[in-house]
Amino acid sequence: AQKVTQAQTEISVVEKEDVTLDCVYETRDTTYYLFWYKQPPSGELVFLIRRNSFDEQNEISGRYSWNFQKSTSSFNFTITASQVVDSAVYFCALSAGYKLSFGAGTTVTVRA
Amino acid sequence: DTGVSQDPRHKITKRGQNVTFRCDPISEHNRLYWYRQTLGQGPEFLTYFQNEAQLEKSRLLSDRFSAERPKGSFSTLEIQRTEQGDSAMYLCASSPKAGMTYNEQFFGPGTRLTVL
Secondary structure: OOEEEOOOOEEEEEOOOOEEEOOEEEOOOOOOEEEEEEEOOOOOOEEEEEEEOOOOOOOEEOOEEEEEEHHHOEEEEEEOOOOHHHOEEEEEEEEOOOOOEEOOOEEEEEEO | OOOOEEEOOEEEEOOOOOEEEEEEOOOOOOEEEEEEEOOOOOOEEEEEEEOOEEEEEOOOOOOOEEEEOOOOOOEEEEEOOOOHHHOEEEEEEEEOOOOOOOOOOEEOOOEEEEEO
16 A cells, blocks of 8 residues: 655745645555646646656756655655745655555645 | 646536546547545545556445546546535546656646535
8 A cells, every 4th residue: 555644734935935845655665656746726736746766866956856765755845935826735646556646735825 | 739638627416416527638648547636635546547448446436436438538437326425626637658757647627526
């Protein structure tokens, strides 16, 4: 069984602050993929980033960065210099095959 | 280049009625997925197609639910004898067979079902 836990239900920040979203996962599979999706108020899930279980290198893509640590089963996501348009629900997800297992989501509100 | 489309976007029905939703995946994607999302929760997997073959159905998919993908292109999800507990957002996603993005799922805008 696979499980994804996002302990933070809501985060509120002022524009230009950094936001870090926590994600902890459980799986018995040795090969798996981790994802972050964004769901703005319009409702459509937007793919942000993907990481496979063999690659723990942390990267930065624009204002997004992530910290993948297999030792603690964590896959945290950071938005640098947040903007109002970043306001959305963010989901962490895990896949060891074809189906995604999602966390409950973290609602991020960025105030101007 | 069009993404995943779903129709209708909203559906309000009375308890006991049947409803059908349609999903059109990205044209070159051979994998198609249905998920259900209730308020305040993440999406939950319902079923998966590879071409026209339905390869897995979640236990969430009771016998009142049926999904088809007759020609390996669009898919339909039908709910018979709807119940108030069926009220949710129904999301469709697709992914390509191979390549660098083969396991990235691209989601449609969803169909929001309200059962009165």
